[in-house]
Amino acid sequence: MILRKTLVSACAVAAVFALGACSSDDTSDSSATSSTSVAAASSTSAAATSSSAAAEAATAPTAESLNADLTALIDPAKPIDEKTALVVDGAKRQANIETMGAALGGNPGYTITFDVQNVEVEGQTATADVAVVSPHGAAPAAPWTWEFEDGTWKLSDTSACGLLEMGRAPCTA
Numbered sequence: 624m625i626l627r628k629t630l631v632s633a634c635a636v637a638a639v640f641a642l643g644a645c646s647s648d649d650t651s652d653s654s655a656t657s658s659t660s661v662a663a664a665s666s667t668s669a670a671a672t673s674s675s676a677a678a679e680a681a682t683a684p685t686a687e688s689l690n691a692d693l694t695a696l697i698d699p700a701k702p703i704d705e706k707t708a709l710v711v712d713g714a715k716r717q718a719n720i721e722t723m724g725a726a727l728g729g730n731p732g733y734t735i736t737f738d739v740q741n742v743e744v745e746g747q748t749a750t751a752d753v754a755v756v757s758p759h760g761a762a763p764a765a766p767w768t769w770e771f772e773d774g775t776w777k778l779s780d781t782s783a784c785g786l787l788e789m790g791r792a793p794c795t796a
Contacts, residue, residue, distance in 0.1 A: 684749050684769060684776040686739040692778065693737045693753070696720070697790070699728030710783045711770050716794065723790030733758055740764065747771040753782075755789065762789070 692709050695701055706720050707713030713720070727733060738754040749771070752764040767782035778786075784794035 682771065682774075682776075683744045684742060686742050686751060689742065689749070689751055689753075689769060689776065690737050690739040692776070693739070693786070696778065696783075696786070697723065697727055697735055699724045708775075709778055711772060711777045711780050713777070713783075716780070716783055716787065719784075719787045719792040719794055722792035723787055726791060738764070748779075749776060755786075757789075 696706050696709050698706075701724075703717060703721060703724075706724070707717050710716055710720070727735070735755065735757045738756070740752045740754075742749055742751040747770055749769040750766050751769075753767040754764040755762040765785075767785070768779040769776040769782070770779050771777075780794075787794055
């Protein structure tokens with residue numbers, strides 16, 4: 624991915640130099656026009672790739688935002704629609720999320736906290752080390768994943784099922 628972006632950037636720079644090297648005479652040489660069009664298209668493609676990469680980078684999740692989403696997911700006071708929106712295919716896990724929420728809501732003194740660290744993004748997937756602390760103790764940090772879907776970062780189904788398992792609401796097929 625990085626190599627491809629570097630290659631596209633190098634092509635864009637070469638296209639800029641090629642355009643600058645073109646003479647400004649008024650002869651209508653079709654080969655010059657063709658190469659200028661190709662160079663301009665390459666430059667436009669590189670600019671689109673560059674702005675796409677910038678948009679992706681701008682939307683990269685922070686440890687704080689992922690932590691807030693995990694906290695919202697287990698909050699018994701949050702509406703189920705808000706919770707299912709935080710998980711990839713959340714509607715499929717609605718019953719599990721409700722079961723976990725009911726268990727947590729029945730014991731207000733039972734608190735769970737998350738410590739999200741080392742967020743890394745590759746394409747449409749973010750991975751972070753997540754440690755979970757509950758009254759039963761602390762689970763060591765393990766890698767959890769999120770997927771960028773519909774303009775937001777959502778906890779992957781696999782990671783959500785791991786959390787639901789801890790909440791005694793395991794996923795089934």
